[in-house]
Amino acid sequence: MTLAAELAGAGLGAGRPVALVTVPDGVALHWRAADGRTDAGPAEVREIAGDPSVLLRELAELDVRWVWWSARDAGVVAAGVRPRACWDLAAVSRLVHGHGREDPAAVWAATHDLSPPPLPRGEPDLFAVAGGRLDDDGQLSESWQRGGWAETLQTAAQWAALAWDVYADQRRRLDSLADPRAAPRQPPLALLTAWAESAAALLAVELEADGLPVDVAAVGDVLRGVIGERPIDEHHAAAQRRERDAVVLLQFPNEAVSGAAPPDLRNPQQVRELLVRIGLDLPDTRSWRLEPHAATSPPVAALLAWRKAERLATTYGWSWIDRNVGADGRLRGGWSAAQGAGRMTAQAGLHNLPAELRGAVRAEPGHVLVRADLGQVEPRVLAVVSGDQALAAAASRDDMYAPVADALRCDRPTAKVAVLAAMYGQTSGAAGAALRDMDRTYPQALAYLRAAEDAGRRGVDLRTYGGRLIRLARDPADDRYPVSSWGRFARNAVVQGAAAELFKAWAATVRAGLRDVGGQIVLCLHDELLLHVPQGSADAAAALLVSALDATAAWWAAGSPARFVTDVAIAETWAAAK
């Protein structure tokens, strides 16, 4: 009898929550026999000795909902297992409690309404090496913070039992959040959000492992065109820099650039002084401020071109390839499933790749990229989360700015600016008159935003539509930021955060559907998904992106006439799939 069959006989069916802790000599499981209740029935415990990678692959057949401290610690991705469902205690803790930490000690503290303990720093002292699970304050002891738990099967079993308790606590807290609809969903939105956030946390580990397929030769072509040949050594690189600088300096008056040390173009203060020499006295040297002078001033045009090349050379240059692109042509960076208001973030430049490099993101032979982005997602999200019927009616259309323009009696560009200004808290500029009309036409949406802004100004914590806690409470003595900036942050966070929740729910649904279609998600970019799929699966993947959005919106926006729309394109490169 296989391990999976034996556990299935013990009641572990599909979707059933089971705590899992992986250690070098095996895995520990912990669950409750009674269905539906996290606190009912006797605890079932298994300590299974063996190679954890082998065990995890066998256990994958169970198709349960794995409850783990974090997907990375569980080691499933490293073992080559891609589970369908999970409950990520760190991700849900961040959702429910609004903290930014991912370590078990912070999760433990949040569960017990304690402030997160400081992260252990430096070498462990002798007293910290041994000792119990908890210290005198009820915090996880330093030895357990340092991973002392993850060594033997016996401690793994203890750890799995703790995981179950944290899971039960998180379920209770989520159950107590009111569903933001007159007719509550079943399951409620907060629980669905927790599932999606957990899936996103697992996806983050997968994205980090899989990477983004890049044509390294094509990146080289771009770099050679802009910054020249790959430097042989540091000496050569310095010479190339001097050469690039000289082109710009030649544009300025001789006496301004001919001193013992020429002006440093990388020093904003010196650039400002340089500009004064050609009659431009500006408060700073940001490119949007220089842009208006580029047409009439060759030195400014040269400086702006230099900046563009310099950005490529420093941030996305040869060393960037060396550091982040593997021998398999995959660009890899760290991924976080939720930062700030809840968006996914990525390192290694994955989220701010310049447009000129997107042609170098290329599908591998026999594969294609399938790209999809959500259209006008933030105003549609505002319509749903605020419950504004008029705005939701506008959001039922393919282009929601057209009906908004009609209602405000203005043109479409003005309507778009007015909607964005409302969501971002802009108070000046041309949007002023249209904003007043917005208030009359969409009173509930504007009231929702004002309430968030007010909470931000007063320092009162908020929750997004899906239940993410946005921490706005602050020390009254800390006046580093004016209350107006807290207000703008809060106004935007309730929209941006809810949009991130919808996006992750969509991504989770797509991820699940790809098990049958084939292929993988290789990039998440706030409102955009990029899939890498075998050529024969392209059409199925494109259809999946649409059906997954429909399925997600059906529960996320249940009862609202608002729709969510996406554009899907299939191509060899990211640039071509635009």
Place this chain on the structure above:
DNA sequence: TCGGTCACGTA
């Protein structure tokens, strides 16, 4: 070596 500022890429 650290944190702050400037600058700039994406959404």
Place this chain on the structure above:
DNA sequence: CGTACGTGACCGAG
């Protein structure tokens, strides 16, 4: 004084 984040160069304080 429109939001978010990540990255790199430079500066001044320690």
